[in-house]
Structures are given as structure tokens and as C-alpha cells.
Amino acid sequence: MIGLIVNPVAGIGGPAGLAGSDGTDVQRRAGERGARPRAAERAATALAVVASARPDERIVTAAGPMGADAVRAAGLEPIVVWHPRTPTSPSDTTAAARALADVGVELLLFAGGDGTARDVAAGLPPTAVALGIPAGVKMYSPVFAIGPSAAGALAAAWLDERGLPTVEREVLDVDEAQLRRARVEPRLYATVRVPYRAGRTQARKAATPADERAAVRLAARGAVARMRPGVRYLLGPGGTMADVARELGVEATPLGVDVVLDGRVLVAGASEQELLDEIGRGPAQAVVSIIGGQGFLLGRGNQQLSARVVEALGDDPLLVVAPEQKLIDLEGRPLLVDTGDASVDARLAGFVRVVTGPSTISIYPVHAPENEGAADHAA
Amino acid sequence: MSLPIAPKPAHRRFHQARWDEPVIFELSTPGERGVLVTSIEPGVRDAVGDVVAALPDGLARQAAPALPEMGQMRVLKHYLRLSQENLGADFNVDVGQGTCTMKYAPKVNERLIATPKLSAMHPLQDPADAQGALEIIWRTERMLAEISGMDEVSLHTQGGSAAIWANIAMIRAYHEANGDGEQRREVITTIFSHPSNAAAAKAAGYDVITLHPDADGYPDLAALKRALSPRTAAIMVTNPEDTGIYNPAIREWVDAAHAVGALASYDQANANGILGITRARDAGFDVCHFNVHKTFGTPHGSGGPGTGANAVSAALAPFLPGPRVVREGDRYEVREAGPQSIGAIGPFHGVVPNIVRAYAWMMALGAEGLRAVAETAVLNNNYLMKRILEIPGASAPYATGRRRIEQVRYSWQELFEETGITSEEIGIRASDFGMHYWTSHHPYVVPQPFTLEPTESYSKAELDEYADVLAEIAREARETPEVVRTAPHHQTVHHTHHDDLDDPERWAVTWRAYRRKYPQAVGA
Numbered sequence: 001m002i003g004l005i006v007n008p009v010a011g012i013g014g015p016a017g018l019a020g021s022d023g024t025d026v027q028r029r030a031g032e033r034g035a036r037p038r039a040a041e042r043a044a045t046a047l048a049v050v051a052s053a054r055p056d057e058r059i060v061t062a063a064g065p066m067g068a069d070a071v072r073a074a075g076l077e078p079i080v081v082w083h084p085r086t087p088t089s090p091s092d093t094t095a096a097a098r099a100l101a102d103v104g105v106e107l108l109l110f111a112g113g114d115g116t117a118r119d120v121a122a123g124l125p126p127t128a129v130a131l132g133i134p135a136g137v138k139m140y141s142p143v144f145a146i147g148p149s150a151a152g153a154l155a156a157a158w159l160d161e162r163g164l165p166t167v168e169r170e171v172l173d174v175d176e177a178q179l180r181r182a183r184v185e186p187r188l189y190a191t192v193r194v195p196y197r198a199g200r201t202q203a204r205k206a207a208t209p210a211d212e213r214a215a216v217r218l219a220a221r222g223a224v225a226r227m228r229p230g231v232r233y234l235l236g237p238g239g240t241m242a243d244v245a246r247e248l249g250v251e252a253t254p255l256g257v258d259v260v261l262d263g264r265v266l267v268a269g270a271s272e273q274e275l276l277d278e279i280g281r282g283p284a285q286a287v288v289s290i291i292g293g294q295g296f297l298l299g300r301g302n303q304q305l306s307a308r309v310v311e312a313l314g315d316d317p318l319l320v321v322a323p324e325q326k327l328i329d330l331e332g333r334p335l336l337v338d339t340g341d342a343s344v345d346a347r348l349a350g351f352v353r354v355v356t357g358p359s360t361i362s363i364y365p366v367h368a369p370e371n372e373g374a375a376d377h378a379a
Numbered sequence: 380m381s382l383p384i385a386p387k388p389a390h391r392r393f394h395q396a397r398w399d400e401p402v403i404f405e406l407s408t409p410g411e412r413g414v415l416v417t418s419i420e421p422g423v424r425d426a427v428g429d430v431v432a433a434l435p436d437g438l439a440r441q442a443a444p445a446l447p448e449m450g451q452m453r454v455l456k457h458y459l460r461l462s463q464e465n466l467g468a469d470f471n472v473d474v475g476q477g478t479c480t481m482k483y484a485p486k487v488n489e490r491l492i493a494t495p496k497l498s499a500m501h502p503l504q505d506p507a508d509a510q511g512a513l514e515i516i517w518r519t520e521r522m523l524a525e526i527s528g529m530d531e532v533s534l535h536t537q538g539g540s541a542a543i544w545a546n547i548a549m550i551r552a553y554h555e556a557n558g559d560g561e562q563r564r565e566v567i568t569t570i571f572s573h574p575s576n577a578a579a580a581k582a583a584g585y586d587v588i589t590l591h592p593d594a595d596g597y598p599d600l601a602a603l604k605r606a607l608s609p610r611t612a613a614i615m616v617t618n619p620e621d622t623g624i625y626n627p628a629i630r631e632w633v634d635a636a637h638a639v640g641a642l643a644s645y646d647q648a649n650a651n652g653i654l655g656i657t658r659a660r661d662a663g664f665d666v667c668h669f670n671v672h673k674t675f676g677t678p679h680g681s682g683g684p685g686t687g688a689n690a691v692s693a694a695l696a697p698f699l700p701g702p703r704v705v706r707e708g709d710r711y712e713v714r715e716a717g718p719q720s721i722g723a724i725g726p727f728h729g730v731v732p733n734i735v736r737a738y739a740w741m742m743a744l745g746a747e748g749l750r751a752v753a754e755t756a757v758l759n760n761n762y763l764m765k766r767i768l769e770i771p772g773a774s775a776p777y778a779t780g781r782r783r784i785e786q787v788r789y790s791w792q793e794l795f796e797e798t799g800i801t802s803e804e805i806g807i808r809a810s811d812f813g814m815h816y817w818t819s820h821h822p823y824v825v826p827q828p829f830t831l832e833p834t835e836s837y838s839k840a841e842l843d844e845y846a847d848v849l850a851e852i853a854r855e856a857r858e859t860p861e862v863v864r865t866a867p868h869h870q871t872v873h874h875t876h877h878d879d880l881d882d883p884e885r886w887a888v889t890w891r892a893y894r895r896k897y898p899q900a901v902g903a
Contacts, residue, residue: 049799052861146796153799153864327591328570328824332777351605353588359581362570362589363602 001060002155003105004047004078005096005120007112008065008088010039010136024087039135040070042148043111046133047074049152054159060105062096070111090119097123097130107158107195109151111135114173117143121171121190129166129193131155140172140294143194154195164195167212168239170291172301188255188291188301191239215323218357220244223287223321225358232284233260233319234275234309236302240289240322257304259284272304279312286313290322290354295330297366298348299338307341310348318348321355327364334367342368390851391844393813396463397871402890403457407447413454464871466815472845473815474763474837475806477786477830478621480651480673481815488676488739492732502727506713512735513711516704516728519738520688526749527647527667528660529690533699534671534729539648540575541724542668542687543615546644547576547583548721549666549691549698550613553642556698556719563612563641569598571620573646574822585612596777598626600635607639617646619653621820621830623760623775623783633663642666642695650674651834652757652785655750659690666691676740677733686733700724755835756785759842763787763833766846770853772797776825786832788825795827800856800863802827808855808866812848 012030050057051074061067062082071078082099084092093110097120100108107129110120113136120130132144133151145151158164171190196212220243227233227248235241235258245252245260252258256269259278267274278284286305288297297320298305310317337348345368354362419427431439449457473481492498497512506513520532536542547566554560566580567588577587588606593599603614614636619625626632633643645659645667651674659667671686673679691699700723701716716722728734744752764787767773772794775787791802806816806829820828833842856863865874887893894901 049860053864146792147799149797149799150795151799153801156864324570324589325823328822331826332592332594332596351602356589359586360577360589361586362591363606364591365593365599365602 001104001106002050002057002159003060003100003108004043004067004071005062005093005100005108005110005112005116006039006043006065006067006070007093007110007116007119007135008039009037010112010116011042012037039111039133040065040073042135043067043070043109043133044073045148046109046111046145046152046155047071047076049149050156050159051075053156057159060100060103062092062099066092066096090115093119094123097121101125101128106163107131107155109133109155111148114138114141114171117141117171117192118173118189121192124192127193129195131194138174140174141170142291142294143169143171143192158195165212166193167196167216168192168242169194170238170301172291187303188237191254212323212325215325215357216240216243217247219321219323219355220247222355222357222360223319224248226319226355229262230283231261232266232278232282234258234270234278234284234286234305234313235260236286236288236305238289238291238301241287244287244321255301257286257302270304272306272309275304275309276312279309284313285319286310286317287319287321289320290326290330290335295333295335297335297337297352299336299340305339307339307344310339310344311341318352319355320352324356324360324362327354327356327362334365337366337368390848391813393811394869395465395871396460398460398464400457400460400464403447403449403454404890406449406453406457409448411448411450411453413449413451466810466813471813471815472837472841474831474833474842474845475809475815475817475829476679476819477788477817477832478648478819478821479679480648480670480832480834481679481836482651482673482676482834483836484676484678484736485740485743488736491739492735497732497735500731502731506711510711512731513704513713515738516731516734517706517711519734519741520704522738522741523669523671523688523690526654526658527669527690528658529664529667530693531696531699532688532690533701533703534686534688534734535700535702536668536687536689536724537730538668538670538672538685538687540579541685542670542689543573543575543579543646544582545687545689545700545721545724546646546666546668547579547585547613547615548700548724549689549695550642550644551583551585552698552719552721553695554612559612559640563610565606565608565610566612567603567606567614567636567641569616569620570822570824571598571622571624572615572617573621573648576615576617576644576646580613580615592777596622596779596781597624598628598632600628600631603632604635607635607641609639611636611639611641613642613644615644615646617648619649619784619786621649621786621788622777622825623764623785623787624778624781625784629662637663648673649785651832652753652760654753655746656753660692664692666695671737672730672733675737677736684730684733686730686737702728704728752835753785756833759833759835759837760785760787760831762839763831763842763846766842767831767849770846770850772853772856773849785834786830788820788828788830790825791827791829794853794856798856798860800860802829804863804866805829805849805852805856808852808863809848810867811869812851814845814848 009027012027058077058079059071060079060081061071062084063080066084066088068078068080081103082096101124109131110116111133117132131151133148134144145154168191170188171192172188223244224247235245235252237255242252248263250260250265253269258265259267259270291300337345339345349366349368351363352366354364356362516534520534523532536545554563564586565588566585568576569590580587590599590602618629636643642665645664647667648670650669667690669688671688697717697719698721701720702713705712705714761782767789774790774793776790791805795801810816817829820830887896
């Protein structure tokens with residue numbers, strides 16, 4: 001059973017040059033400039049792919065512009081389980097996600113951008129599986145399919161194959177007010193499970209595991225094998241770090257930085273000052289992964305690992321851990337660091353060793369762009 | 380009056396035969412038989428004695444094997460029917476096999492290896508009775524030494540991963556012999572090299588360091604220099620890569636490795652485009668291998684056994700796998716592997732029929748012919764690349780706009796983003812036009828990949844036909860995507876559920892396992 005949520009105003013600010021669509025004021029101004037929302041149309045494009053494979057499929061959704069209209073536009077039958085207020089607000093998205101999860105939707109498609117992804121994630125239980133139909137202005141979160149038709153093809157495959165493998169992906173968002181001042185500061189808000197379709201030819205004869213979750217586990221195992229007793233490890237946020245924590249046998253703070261020493265958590269969800277205090281007590285190293293799709297090592301989602309912290313860590317500040325596929329998905333773009341201190345960033349630039357598994361390492365270039373440059377890379 | 384000529388169809392209307400053919404065991408009829416085996420002549424029986432009694436008890440069957448009982452005609456029909464239920468290696472344009480180098484293996488060479496002088500040979504036969512075969516092995520090794528520029532060659536391994544394993548095993552033996560074994564614990568490879576290089580190094584106990592390409596898509600010399608250290612045992616690289624990109628700084632790569640005391644190992648699985656043009660030795664390599672079963676015109680591994688040639692510098696020669704054929708005056712002898720050799724990796728002398736095919740292929744072409752093979756393969760590839768890149772939705776990532784050697788790893792990513800149709804779905808649809816579908820793109824670094832390698836074997840007309848088919852399928856992906864998504868339509872087996880093959884809980888690789896896992900399917 002597939003569900004659909006459409007953020008009716010997603011993407012309205014993009015064509016109007018407003019760098020996002022958050023807030024009623026921006027939406028009104030976009031409307032005045034002749035902008036049309038495009039999320040419903042893109043959701044219908046995705047569902048048309050489902051419809052051509054399964055013309056009798058019924059889609060669980062919210063009423064009117066939040067889903068049912070798009071379902072009908074694709075020639076499918078909606079089952080409406082949520083009625084939003086008019087005009088809709090972000091809390092409608094969250095409530096609709098919760099309502100759809102409650103009736104047992106196995107895959108939730110949502111059309112929108114990063115803001116929509118945040119609102120959807122807020123309403124979902126941790127086991128839920130969701131996939132974004134890209135329709136927003138900002139899409140930093142690697143939870144979106146590559147295009148509407150691709151999202152539809154994944155959903156059709158989900159129905160055909162009674163589920164697909166899933167992977168944990170980050171939900172990120174930037175403050176639009178800052179973005180409009182040309183500053184990109186994405187924050188990590190949540191993680192959600194998204195369906196993942198390994199190329200079926202990929203699963204054979206591969207040096208890397210076919211299953212991305214297994215690949216993450218192997219990378220985590222490789223990192224743990226390199227850890228030494230008596231060293232304080234600052235575990236960054238994210239799904240890969242959760243696997244590192246699991247391998248260490250400790251509980252991780254999903255969105256925070258934890259300090260671990262000899263298999264014990266010393267500080268959970270540490271602040272910058274707490275990190276500096278711990279580094280002062282003995283040898284320490286930060287363990288970080290790569291934000292999928294955009295390649296940030298430092299400065300996005302893990303701002304606690306600040307320039308001061310990196311400097312205090314000394315000559316070998318970072319243990320970088322990620323499955324090889326995360327590097328490949330960057331399609332040749334470098335990893336990025338942005339601690340806010342140009343001299344620290346410059347020192348980190350060059351090449352970094354990325355632990356990809358037990359006894360496997362990749363060497364990958366790191367750049368230290370200005371904030372504007374970072375926006376180019378992330379876009 | 381001239382005969383009417385039908386217009387050439389735009390695309391072949393291929394359709395596989397379908398026979399609903401049972402498994403051969405289900406065709407068995409008790410009492411039916413093929414031939415009566417003649418009884419042993421008295422003279423032979425007296426000379427040989429009771430051979431069954433000579434078998435150890437543990438090797439003798441307790442009961443006759445439960446082979447199907449069938450007449451010869453029924454056996455022949457069974458296998459002819461099965462042979463019609465697939466694409467057939469000699470029927471289709473298989474440039475889409477990519478990276479697996481399918482090329483024409485001359486039929487006349489099959490007659491050479493069918494001679495009883497070869498087919499009835501025993502690998503442990505007295506070398507005095509096998510001088511011709513041993514001479515062919517020896518001469519083939521010398522020709523491959525000439526082609527690679529290396530000093531010594533062993534045809535002992537079976538190519539592919541077995542040959543790559545021999546490369547790293549020799550490197551490990553070399554460092555251990557020099558007392559460097561403890562110190563040199565790392566092997567460097569690139570993300571575009573064949574994954575077997577990383578896998579073999581890892582299996583040999585090394586830590587593997589993988590390099591990613593530079594901003595232009597070429598192997599990154601700066602990253603290599605960063606990775607090299609006194610801990611480095613070797614670099615193991617494929618050149619040209621399966622992207623078709625040739626590393627223009629390969630000599631600097633090898634020199635940089637040598638500067639820290641590491642060895643350089645060259646995966647020449649893609650040698651089709653460099654024969655007679657570049658040599659491993661001229662780039663400074665210490666060891667390289669050829670896949671004889673691909674580059675030198677013998678059937679591909681999946682269609683027959685593979686054969687590898689490991690070529691080394693004089694410093695590595697003592698470590699070559701064996702046994703080896705050596706020439707003593709005008710006689711050829713078989714010598715067991717020496718004390719420093721990594722020993723046997725395959726059985727006996729390697730796959731002798733393949734060696735004979737390769738020998739015949741090289742002798743027929745001569746030195747100039749080998750170079751013509753490479754030049755034609757490169758020309759065919761670049762012609763096909765131009766045709767493919769004219770198809771909207773197809774691209775060739777990395778080193779965009781640059782020429783390639785003998786193959787290209789393309790991408791359908793743009794078409795996928797637009798239509799949701801995957802590369803695999805397009806490949807399978809190609810089989811409906813009688814074209815080979817693609818299956819291998821490792822390592823998986825290009826999204827929605829397809830790798831085409833036309834070799835020297837295909838005519839311009841066939842390359843055009845192949846490109847036309849792909850253009851047609853790209854059009855279908857936009858206009859009638861369901862036709863592509865639900866392909867194949869013209870095969871005996873239609874859309875299959877591949878995930879079963881990746882799930883050990885569900886796959887069944889033997890009939891016995893199938894019956895155990897799916898009793899309801901076989902009525903057990």
C-alpha cells in the first residue's frame with residue numbers, strides 16, 4: 001500500500017527567484033510574481049508511472065491539493081484519510097504523515113523539498129519508509145528520487161516486488177532567510193528510511209556488498225578496527241555513525257556528537273565546550289562520515305566539531321568513515337570542509353583517507369570552499 | 380525482369396523458439412538406450428586386467444548412476460531445442476557484453492583443437508610424445524613476451540581473477556624473499572580498475588587503498604603520490620580502464636611506485652586496443668597479465684575455460700606459477716615449479732586447447748595483423764561512441780568529450796531521470812531485437828551504466844544496427860515505457876524476479892536443492 005502527500009506550495013518560490021517557499025509571506029509574493037506550484041504536477045508524473053504498471057492501484061492520501069487531486073490526475077483512485085485545513089500549513093503535512101502511517105501505508109511518497117521532508121519525518125515512526133518526489137527549491141536531503149518518473153518507477157517496483165531494500169538517509173534543511181543572504185548552513189533534522197534499488201546487475205561479481213546497509217556496517221567495522229584504547233573518539237551525527245556506535249556496543253545520539261572512550265560513552269550529545277574539555281583530558285580524534293549527495297565532512301550537521309575543536313585535536317584530527325558508494329555518488333566532486341576558520345579549512349584540504357571497510361581505504365580529495373562555493377557544490 | 384527486393388526492415392524481428400522442453404531427467408524412458416558399447420577385445424582385457432578391481436573401495440559406486448535412458452535422436456533433439464531457446468553466441472551482436480571482450484573466434488581453429496593429436500592427449504603424457512604441443516606452449520609464451528616486452532611468461536593460470544591472484548602472489552613472494560614482507564602491507568589500486576585487483580590483494584592479506592579520479596576523470600597522480608609510502612607493496616591498475624580511458628601518465632605512476640620500493644602490476648584485460656602499440660615493459664611494469672581467452676581470439680570465459688598469461692620482468696621470473704615448459708636444445712621439457720615459485724594455480728599446463736587457438740590466431744595475423752586488430756578495435760569503438768552519444772539521454776561520464784581506447788562505459792542516467800526506465804530494462808529490451816544485453820559494469824561507478832566494446836570483429840553495418848536498436852529503445856522509453864519495463868517479449872523466459880538469485884534463502888543452484896526448498900513446485 002502506497003501513500004502520497006503533496007505539499008501544495010512546494011517549489012513555488014523557485015521560479016520566482018525567492019530561494020525557497022517557506023512562510024506565507026514568501027508564498028504570497030511568489031503568487032504575485034505569477035509563480036505556479038509544481039508539486040501536484042510532479043506527483044502526478046510519478047504516479048502515472050505507477051498507474052501504467054498497475055491501473056487499479058489505490059493510493060492512500062490527504063484530501064484535495066495535498067494528494068487526492070494528483071492521484072486522480074494520474075488516473076488512479078485515492079483513499080482519503082486526512083483532511084487539511086485551508087490554507088495548508090506545515091503541521092498539516094506532519095499530521096497527514098502520521099495519519100497515513102497509522103493506516104499502515106508501507107511506502108510514503110511525498111512531493112516537496114527539504115522543508116516538506118522535515119515535516120513528513122516529524123510525523124513518521126522510525127520504521128516507516130518514505131521517498132521524496134523532488135518538487136521543492138531546496139533539496140539538500142538525499143531522501144529524494146532523482147526525478148518524478150524515477151520516484152514512480154521505484155514505487156511501482158515496491159508494489160511489484162512486495163518491498164525493496166531500504167537505507168537510512170539524512171533529512172537536512174537550511175535556514176532560508178540565511179540562504180537569501182547567500183549563506184548555506186544546512187542542519188540535520190532527522191533520518192528516514194528510503195527504498196533503495198541496487199542495479200540488479202550490480203549484485204553479481206561485485207567487490208562491494210550488494211546491500212548498502214551491509215556496506216555501511218562493513219565501513220563501520222573498518223573504523224572500529226582502527227580505534228585504539230585510551231583514545232577519546234568524538235562520534236559525529238548520522239546513520240553511518242549509528243552503525244559505528246552499534247559496532248562499539250554503545251548507544252549513539254542520532255543528531256549529536258558523543259564522546260566515547262574504551263567502549264563507554266563519556267558525554268552524550270556534547271556541546272563544543274564539552275568536546276574541548278574532553279580533548280583536554282587525553283588523546284582524541286573525531287569520527288565523521290560524509291553527508292550523502294553533497295560531500296560535507298565538517299560544517300554541516302555537525303557544527304559542534306568546530307574549528308576550535310579541530311585545532312585542539314592536533315595533527316590527525318579526523319577518522320573519516322563511509323561506504324565507497326557515498327564517494328562514487330559524488331560523481332567526482334570533492335569532499336568539503338567549512339569550519340568557519342579559513343586556516344583550519346586550508347589545513348584539512350588536500351586528500352583524506354576514508355575508511356570504507358575492514359582493510360579497505362579510499363583516498364579522496366577535500367576542498368575548503370568559501371560559503372558561496374559551497375552553495376554551488378551543494379546545488 | 381529483375382526480382383523484387385523487399386525493403387530492409389528497420390529492426391530485426393527476432394523471436395526465440397519455444398519448446399516447453401522438460402529437464403532431460405524427466406525424458407527418461409526405462410529400457411530406452413542410445414548405443415551399445417562394444418565389449419572389450421580379449422587381447423586388451425588380458426593385457427589390462429580387471430580395472431574396476433584396481434579402484435579403491437571408496438571410489439567405486441555402489442549402484443549404477445541414475446542417468447536418463449534415451450535414444451540418440453531424442454538426446455540430439457533435446458539439446459538442439461535448448462540451443463534455440465537462447466540468443467546464441469554466433470547469432471547476436473554482442474558488443475553490449477562490454478568489458479568481457481567478445482570477439483570472433485575463427486571456426487577453423489576449432490578444427491585444429493579437435494584433432495585427436497590434441498584432444499586425446501593426456502596432461503601427464505611423456506613429454507617425448509608431446510613435443511608439438513609443448514612447442515606451441517613455448518612459442519606462445521615467447522610471442523606474448525614480445526607483445527608485452529616482458530622477459531618471462533607463464534600460461535599456467537586461467538586468466539581473469541586467477542591471473543590477478545598470480546600477480547599479487549608473485550609480488551608477495553618477491554617482497555618476502557627480499558625481507559620486505561613485514562613492512563609492505565598495502566596495495567594501491569584505482570576505483571576504475573577491475574575489482575579483482577582489490578579482491579586478490581585483500582585475499583592475499585593486504586590492506587587495499589583505492590584512488591578516485593581527478594577532476595577531469597583521469598587517474599589522479601597526486602592522489603597516488605599521497606598514498607605511496609614504504610608500506611606500499613604494489614600498485615595494481617587496469618589500463619585502459621573499462622571506461623575506455625587510458626592513463627596518459629602511466630609511466631609516472633610506475634616510476635612513483637618504484638621510487639618507494641613498490642612493484643607495479645598491470646591488468647591488461649583490455650589489451651584489445653593496445654596490441655603492437657604500447658608495451659607493459661615500456662611503461663616500466665614489473666608484472667602484467669593478458670586474458671588470452673579474450674584478447675587472443677578464443678572463446679570467452681563463460682563460453683569456455685579461461686586462459687591467462689602472466690608476464691614478468693627477470694627479477695620476478697623465479698616466482699612464476701608452474702609447471703613450465705622449457706626448451707633444451709631442440710627438445711621441450713616440462714619442469715616442475717622452482718623453489719621460489721608460487722606453485723600451481725591451475726592444473727597442468729593451463730588450458731592447452733585455448734593456447735592452441737591463441738597461437739593459431741597470432742600466427743594467422745602476424746605482427747602487423749595484431750596492430751591492425753588494435754587499430755580497428757579503437758576505430759570501431761570511437762565510431763560507435765559517436766553514434767551512441769547522438770542518442771538523447773545517453774552520455775559518457777568522466778573525461779567527457781575525450782576519445783577512448785577500445786570500449787566506453789556509457790550512462791543512461793539522463794534517460795532514467797526523464798522516464799524512470801533503467802539501464803537494465805533497456806538492456807533486456809535489446810534482446811527483443813536479437814541483441815546481446817549488458818550484464819557487467821563493475822566497479823559500479825557510473826550511474827545507469829552500459830558498457831560497449833565492439834572489438835575489431837564487427838562491421839560498420841553491425842555497429843549501425845546496434846546503435847539503431849538503442850536509439851529505438853530510447854524512443855520507446857519516452858513514448859511507450861511499459862513496453863520497455865515489461866521486456867523481454869520475444870524470449871522463452873519473460874520478466875524474471877532477480878532478487879531470488881541474490882537471496883541465499885531462496886536460490887537453488889542444484890535440482891536437489893530446488894526440490895528441498897520448493898517441494899510444492901515439483902509435487903514432492
